[in-house]
Amino acid sequence: MNKFRTVATFSYPAEAAVIKSKLESENIEVFLRDEFTIASDPFATNAIGSVKMDVYIEDFIKALAIIEKSSPELSQRITDYIICPNCKKRKVREQQDINSASGFIEVIKAITYSLLPLRKHKLYKCTNCAFEFDLHE
Known part of the structure; x- marks a missing residue:
């Protein structure tokens, strides 16, 4: 791998x-x-x-x-993005990453997800269609 x-x-x-x-x-x-x-x-x-x-x-x-x-x-020059399984766009961001959060609500979500690691949540969100997903679903 x-x-x-x-x-x-x-x-x-x-x-x-x-x-x-x-x-x-x-x-x-x-x-x-x-x-x-x-x-x-x-x-x-x-x-x-x-x-x-x-x-x-x-x-x-x-x-x-x-x-x-x-x-x-x-x-x-970025050669590889994650493709959204819903809309097939390359506009995906990690939800628990505070550095890539682009708004107050996303920052709060990122903090929550990082503090509650045992809670099941989707790791990625498409900024185009708002679809939330994990890579290994």
């Missing part, structure tokens, strides 16, 4: 370093692939693609939210 997911790609290692620092300041481990290859030969970008930013699967949604908030122009 793959432990990592690619959350974004970058043409230049310097761009990746800035976002890596932001994610690491939020306690998310970041792994950059092909960083040194592209740094030593910038023309290799066309051959191998780009610098790939990977995070642990369990940190993916949080990392995605942080990237979108701190650098909205990078949302074009």
